[in-house]
Amino acid sequence: MAEPINVHYSASGKSFTAVAINTAAKAGEWIKSKLGAYTTLGTKTSPADLVTEIDKGSEKLIKNLIMTHFPEHSFLGEEGVEPGPLASAQALESVRDADYLWIVDPIDGTTNFVHGFPFFSVSIALAFKGEVIVGVVYDPSRDELFVAEKGKGAYLRGKPIHVSSEAALAESLLATGFPTDPVAALPVNMRGLTAVLPRVRNIRNGGSAALHLAYIAAGRLSGFWEINLNAWDLAAGSLLVQEAGGRVTDTTGQEYHLGVRNIVATSGGIHGELIDVLKQAEATGME
Secondary structure, eight states, X not given: OOOOSOOOOEETTEEHHHHHHHXXXXXXXXXXHTXXXXXXXXXXXXXXXXXXXXHHHHHHHHHHHHHHHOTTSEEEEGGGSOSSHHHHHHHHHHTTTOSEEEEEEEEETHHHXXXXXXXXXXXXXXXXXXXXXXXXXXXXXXXEEEEEETTTEEEETTEEXXXXXXXXXXXXXXXXXXXXXXXXHHHHHHHHHHHHGGGSSEEEOOSOHHHHHHHHHXXXXXXXXXXXXXXXXXXXXXXXXXXXXXXXXXXXXXXXXXXXOSEEEESSTTHHHHHHHHHHTTOSSOO
């Protein structure tokens, strides 16, 4: 597994980035070995919001590895939080004052994992005083490791990556997601989909927000938006996009922070145009 050129952030001689890389790789390989072998399948907020014992096992593995190196750090993982946006917000608020906070999605794309669809990832971020400084997204199906460090760039397989250069929606390939909340979030996102689709080359829904963001950083997608996501879906990928030269805001154009749930991330040139379309369609989730 190649490490990025610059491994910068460290404490007591231990590199935060190296620990994140090693942990994501180990968790990803373990998850891949369990493909098709889960034994329990549960739901959280809706029948589309799935969880398996593999999600929980992956989070336990990740937490144990990180806490072995940095026992004084705080940890926020998806499987340690009760389902629903209120619980997510409260969980984030409870650790907001932490100096160092690890933010983890042990399997981003559980539905894909359950169905054997090879588009899921491990997402690990480290925030310092509320600002993301390390972001790692690992796709075990393709053995692709995306790494970003604040101020040090973004990398794939150890090589620098950059966002694409589209200047207009008409030239763009976008991604979105279909929220698991069928009552409030899904109709909003569908309004956005209806408004945006005729204006772009096409839209994809791979089913992993972290990988969508990583793909923007790598120049494979021009942009991504979705309503009602969580900090663990977005933290690592947001840094990847920013360090690769792109832009990340909420759906009204306010700059990204850990509390943002309605996200727009792009290569930059189409950002304002995409937000304008979402606003006109009343699809920002902020109305």
